[in-house]
Amino acid sequence: MSAQVQSILTPLPVGMSVPPGTLRAEMESRRATGRRFDVREAIGLVVPLCTQLHELHAQGRTMFVHPSSLGYGAGGALQLIEELAHTAPLLPRDRACLAPEERKGSEGDARASVFAIGAILYELLTNSSVGPGMRRPADVVPDLPPALETVLGKSLVADPSHRPADLAALAQALYQIAPAASEQPPSADTSHLDGDGDFEVDINLSMMPPNGHPEEPRVPSAPSLPKIQAVTGDGPFAVAIPVHQPPRLRGDDPTRKLADLKAALESDPRPRYVVIKEGMDHGPFSSVELLQQIASGSFTGDQVLRDTFSGDERAIQDWEEFAPFAEQAKLNRDIVQEKRALDAVVTAEKQGTQYKALLGMALMGVILAAGAGWWYRERSHKERELAVQGATDRVAIEVDAGLGSTKAARAGGGARPSGGGSYPTLGGGMSCEAAQARYVEEYKLGNNGPADLTAGAYGNVLNRGTYLNACGVPSTMDVNVCAAVQNGRAVGVTITTSPSNPGIASCIAGQIRGMSFPSHPRLDVARTTFSSK
Numbered sequence: 190m191s192a193q194v195q196s197i198l199t200p201l202p203v204g205m206s207v208p209p210g211t212l213r214a215e216m217e218s219r220r221a222t223g224r225r226f227d228v229r230e231a232i233g234l235v236v237p238l239c240t241q242l243h244e245l246h247a248q249g250r251t252m253f254v255h256p257s258s259l260g261y262g263a264g265g266a267l268q269l270i271e272e273l274a275h276t277a278p279l280l281p282r283d284r285a286c287l288a289p290e291e292r293k294g295s296e297g298d299a300r301a302s303v304f305a306i307g308a309i310l311y312e313l314l315t316n317s318s319v320g321p322g323m324r325r326p327a328d329v330v331p332d333l334p335p336a337l338e339t340v341l342g343k344s345l346v347a348d349p350s351h352r353p354a355d356l357a358a359l360a361q362a363l364y365q366i367a368p369a370a371s372e373q374p375p376s377a378d379t380s381h382l383d384g385d386g387d388f389e390v391d392i393n394l395s396m397m398p399p400n401g402h403p404e405e406p407r408v409p410s411a412p413s414l415p416k417i418q419a420v421t422g423d424g425p426f427a428v429a430i431p432v433h434q435p436p437r438l439r440g441d442d443p444t445r446k447l448a449d450l451k452a453a454l455e456s457d458p459r460p461r462y463v464v465i466k467e468g469m470d471h472g473p474f475s476s477v478e479l480l481q482q483i484a485s486g487s488f489t490g491d492q493v494l495r496d497t498f499s500g501d502e503r504a505i506q507d508w509e510e511f512a513p514f515a516e517q518a519k520l521n522r523d524i525v526q527e528k529r530a531l532d533a534v535v536t537a538e539k540q541g542t543q544y545k546a547l548l549g550m551a552l553m554g555v556i557l558a559a560g561a562g563w564w565y566r567e568r569s570h571k572e573r574e575l576a577v578q579g580a581t582d583r584v585a586i587e588v589d590a591g592l593g594s595t596k597a598a599r600a601g602g603g604a605r606p607s608g609g610g611s612y613p614t615l616g617g618g619m620s621c622e623a624a625q626a627r628y629v630e631e632y633k634l635g636n637n638g639p640a641d642l643t644a645g646a647y648g649n650v651l652n653r654g655t656y657l658n659a660c661g662v663p664s665t666m667d668v669n670v671c672a673a674v675q676n677g678r679a680v681g682v683t684i685t686t687s688p689s690n691p692g693i694a695s696c697i698a699g700q701i702r703g704m705s706f707p708s709h710p711r712l713d714v715a716r717t718t719f720s721s722k
Contacts, residue, residue, distance in 0.1 A: 205279060212267060213256035213283065216312065226313040228333065232363050233370040235310050238267045239360035240374045242302045245269070246356065251296035254305035255283040256312070281509070285318035289347050289500040300354035307344025310363075319345060319396050321462075321476070321496065321510040322453040337366050342397040343382050343390050347498035351391040355381040396498055398457035447513055451480065454510060464505070465493040473497055483514050486522055490515035535659045542703055549677055549705040556708070646707045651717040656700035660693050662686075668719040672701055677708035 207214045212234075219225065226234070242254065252258070252274040262268035277294050278284055284292065288304035291297040297305070308319040315329040326341060327333045340362050346352040353359070357377035364374055384390045393399070454476040462479045463472035466488065474482065482488045483505065490506030505515045651670055662668060666686055673681035682701050684694040 207280070208257050208273065210260055211257050211270070211273075212259040212261070212309075213280070215261075216256055216282075216316075220316050225316050225330075228314065228330070228337065229367050229370040231310055231313040232337075232367045234267050234313070235306055236360050236364050236371040236374055239306055239356045239363070241267075241269065242306070243299070243356035243360070246299035246302065251298055252302075253277055253287065253291065253296055254302050254309075255286040256309060257283045259309075282312070282318050285320050286312070288349065288352075289498070290349050292500060298354070299356055300349050300352055302356060303344050303353055303359055304346075304349075306356070306359060307341050311341055311345070320499065320501075321457075321508070322450060323396065323398065324453055324456060325398060325400065334366050337363075338397075340366070340382065342392050342395045345396040346390060346392070346394050347396055347500075348391070348394045350388060351394050353382045353384070353390055358382050393459075394498065399459065447517075450510065450513065454480065461496060461498045463495045463497055464488050465495065479511070480514055483511065484518050484521075486518060488515075490519065531659075531661070538655060538659050538700075539703075542705070545705040549708065553677070553708055648715045648717055650704060650706050651701070651715055654719055656697060656704065657719065659700055660696035662693055662697070662719075665721050666690070666693070667721055668697065669716075670697070670701065670718070671714065671716045672706075673712060673714050674706045675712045676710060677706050678702075679704065679706065680712075 207217050238259070245252070252269065253276065254269070254274065255278050257278055257280060258270050258273040259267045260270045275296065277291075278287070286305050286308040288297050288301035291301050311317070311319055311323070311326060314326050314333070315324070317323060317329070326338050327335070340359070343353060344359065355377065357375060358379050358381040360374040361377040362379045362382055364371060365379070382390065456476075458475050458477070460473040460475045460478070462474045462476070463470050464474070464479070464482070465471075471488075472479075479488075479494075488494075488505060490512065491504055493502060494505045494508055494511065495502040506512050651672060657668065666688065669685045671683040672679045679702050682698045684697045684701075686694050
């Protein structure tokens with residue numbers, strides 16, 4: 190794991206501080222400036238410390254060994270600080286140096302101190318803590334002696350029944366790697382780091398990830414020429430246009446950090462993680478399998494994760510190494526739920542539009558029926574008007590005939606009484622032409638077609654704005670709508686957005702074209718604006 194990734198995994202808890210004058214204070218100071226202890230310097234500090242701890246444990250004493258319980262003595266040698274060595278540490282990086290059997294609060298013996306020495310030495314060399322996602326020291330430190338990595342692997346065995354307990358042998362093995370780095374410790378048999386008659390060290394149980402296949406040496410390649418996508422111009426003035434290359438991710442980019450963390454976790458293929466879900470243990474899983482389960486939503490951040498190697502057990506969201514992936518999976522699930530909710534709104538809007546279309550068709554049917562009735566009435570009025578005109582002519586003819594022979598008129602029974610039949614009754618005192626005109630006038634039509642609708646009738650439909658929800662219009666966007674409507678539908682739509690977004694504009698236009706408006710044969714234009722201010 191890179192120092193950039195490690196820096197975000199084990200921050201100091203709020204309200205906690207590093208004890209001044211301790212090894213932890215020096216380690217944090219160097220970490221802040223990107224510096225590490227070199228091999229000689231680290232071995233020079235650890236070898237005398239192993240000898241000191243060997244003598245203390247020989248007296249039957251137990252203690253918590255971690256960087257915050259170690260101070261600098263005379264000549265720069267590390268010394269155990271008694272008042273700090275009998276309290277379990279709270280800083281995450283200090284707790285990572287404790288043997289798994291100590292993490293429940295019990296002080297450790299010589300076997301636990303062997304693990305602590307290995308964890309401290311690993312952090313001195315790599316600036317990273319022991320735990321999930323740790324890398325092999327040789328992948329971090331160039332030209333690291335292979336023997337040193339082997340000693341670290343034996344020291345960091347998680348199971349105490351398979352971990353060596355001889356601190357003197359550990360001091361002697363480290364001294365032999367860099368004899369000039371420290372004073373020679375008391376003679377000891379380094380074979381004790383491989384086990385004795387009672388047990389044998391199982392390196393497969395080490396917190397150190399297993400060694401993969403060695404990489405073949407890479408031959409530096411010549412810088413590649415830029416790819417050309419086109420050439421403009423001709424002859425000596427031709428200009429080549431290079432293909433646009435996507436920018437590379439910077440080292441401090443969050444996506445790059447997450448990718449580095451994922452690669453570091455997946456470098457350890459051993460199944461070591463168990464998830465407690467609904468009271469049952471699931472696993473063990475390797476890092477790859479666990480990350481897949483988290484990404485698929487099978488495991489969530491509030492469920493408990495146990496590292497079977499270290500014995501640590503806490504919620505996934507409390508593991509610095511796995512919390513980012515649990516949070517990312519939660520964000521993805523939230524996005525899916527929001528999309529489903531949006532789809533439900535769109536479906537409801539479509540159903541509402543269909544209902545409005547059916548209602549509009551029903552209203553159109555009513556209007557057509559009313560129009561047919563009106564046409565029938567108008568036709569009846571026309572027929573009655575023609576009948577009245579014909580009756581008036583007959584009366585005039587009959588009167589003219591009566592004027593020529595009064596007796597004939599009387600012999601025929603005289604004129605028809607006024608006001609009889611279905612004809613209107615007129616008053617006296619007017620000429621014959623005026624009376625006829627008045628008689629016909631009462632049957633004339635009042636207009637020749639339906640009244641026009643106002644632009645507001647169309648604007649009321651557009652001003653509702655419910656169709657914006659289906660297109661995901663943000664609250665910071667201004668939207669201008671212009672719709673030309675004829676016979677109940679939008680025959681022309683123009684949408685402009687600020688800031689410009691062709692995708693949203695096209696979506697809104699499609700929504701308006703599917704809406705229903707009041708119907709009229711005349712073309713009307715309606716405009717409306719939705720402002721974010």
